[in-house]
Amino acid sequence: MTGIELAVRARGLRRTFDAVVAVDGVDLDVEAGGIFGLLGPDGAGKSTLIRMLATTLAPDAGAAEIFGHSVIAERDLVTPRIGYMSQRFSMYPDLSVAENLEFFATIRGVPRAARRERAGRLLEAMGLAEFARRQAQHLSGGMKQKLMLATTLMHEPDLLLLDEPTTGVDPVSRREFWRILAGLHREGRTVLVATPYMDEAERCTHIAFLDAGRITRSGTPAEIKAQVPGTLFEVRTAESRAATPVLASVVGVRSAHPLGDVVRVLWDGDDEPVAALGGALESAGLPGAAIEAIAPDMETVFGFLADVGHGEPS
Ligand SMILES: Nc1ncnc2c1ncn2[C@@H]1O[C@H](COP(=O)(O)OP(=O)(O)OP(=O)(O)O)[C@@H](O)[C@H]1O
Numbered sequence: 001m002t003g004i005e006l007a008v009r010a011r012g013l014r015r016t017f018d019a020v021v022a023v024d025g026v027d028l029d030v031e032a033g034g035i036f037g038l039l040g041p042d043g044a045g046k047s048t049l050i051r052m053l054a055t056t057l058a059p060d061a062g063a064a065e066i067f068g069h070s071v072i073a074e075r076d077l078v079t080p081r082i083g084y085m086s087q088r089f090s091m092y093p094d095l096s097v098a099e100n101l102e103f104f105a106t107i108r109g110v111p112r113a114a115r116r117e118r119a120g121r122l123l124e125a126m127g128l129a130e131f132a133r134r135q136a137q138h139l140s141g142g143m144k145q146k147l148m149l150a151t152t153l154m155h156e157p158d159l160l161l162l163d164e165p166t167t168g169v170d171p172v173s174r175r176e177f178w179r180i181l182a183g184l185h186r187e188g189r190t191v192l193v194a195t196p197y198m199d200e201a202e203r204c205t206h207i208a209f210l211d212a213g214r215i216t217r218s219g220t221p222a223e224i225k226a227q228v229p230g231t232l233f234e235v236r237t238a239e240s241r242a243a244t245p246v247l248a249s250v251v252g253v254r255s256a257h258p259l260g261d262v263v264r265v266l267w268d269g270d271d272e273p274v275a276a277l278g279g280a281l282e283s284a285g286l287p288g289a290a291i292e293a294i295a296p297d298m299e300t301v302f303g304f305l306a307d308v309g310h311g312e313p314s
Pocket residue numbers: 017020021022040041042043044045046047048049164
């Protein structure tokens with residue numbers, strides 16, 4: 001990895017809570033300047049991992065460095081370079097948007113002269129300028145998340161550690177939030193973002209999938225998609241439930257899942273797939289299906305990868 005600056009380097013990171021192993025020996029390299037997505041279901045260990053990187057939770061074992069500095073031994077060198085946004089709404093509800101920014105900038109040691117200029121610029125960039133005087137408690141869910149992001153940016157950190165910033169936020173605000181993250185990426189900041197939403201993986205330069213405290217897959221979205229063995233087909237039929245077991249039993253089909261009025265099929269057989277799938281459905285009394293190869297989205301990819309088992313973590 002010579003020549004590539006690492007924003008995060010973790011080795012064997014582990015944390016338990018009584019009998020629960022929340023993070024179970026995680027190795028992680030996050031290149032500086034990327035948007036790294038940490039994907040995984042509820043309880044996978046995303047928050048625990050991020051909290052250890054953010055220096056707010058001590059690991060039981062292993063080591064982590066942020067821009068080459070240990071999160072344990074060199075905490076004072078790490079904290080000025082990171083902006084951590086937790087899952088909880090951690091603003092003062094009865095302070096205004098501008099007052100919250102001022103407050104958090106002060107505790108992060110931002111010089112007075114810089115505070116007003118930065119706050120103005122960030123509020124503008126977040127589309128919050130006209131709400132500067134509104135009490136934080138009266139913001140919408142999406143606006144609260146943007147305010148939290150703005151406060152984490154007041155001390156101009158190089159690495160953002162964002163714990164599910166879009167969970168529970170409406171789709172329009174989610175898109176808006178990702179537009180802002182793309183802007184931060186263009187500015188050269190590194191973003192490590194935890195999310196349960198597979199579609200958000202497409203917007204990342206790199207992703208890692210966390211399951212029961214372990215990273216089971218990692219790479220660029222294209223690399224992860226390339227791990228799916230075979231080609232995906234969408235079979236549109238009037239009776240997708242009845243068609244699913246028929247399709248699953250065709251030689252060459254690795255798995256088949258109904259999704260509304262279609263069945264998604266993973267094919268890696270030797271025969272001509274459209275003829276084989278269509279023929280099987282006709283023989284089962286389900287003629288007239290429309291069958292086409294599809295470009296897989298991340299949600300589908302992870303579904304199929306779960307079926308075919310875990311690969312070697314890279
Ligand atoms: N402070 C704690 N005390 C006890 N158990 C905890 C604590 N924090 C996390 N855990 C447990 O560790 C496991 C991982 O939790 P974690 O919050 O890191 O997962 P997550 O992927 O962030 O999921 P979520 O989105 O639900 O927060 C879970 O089983 C959780 O119950």
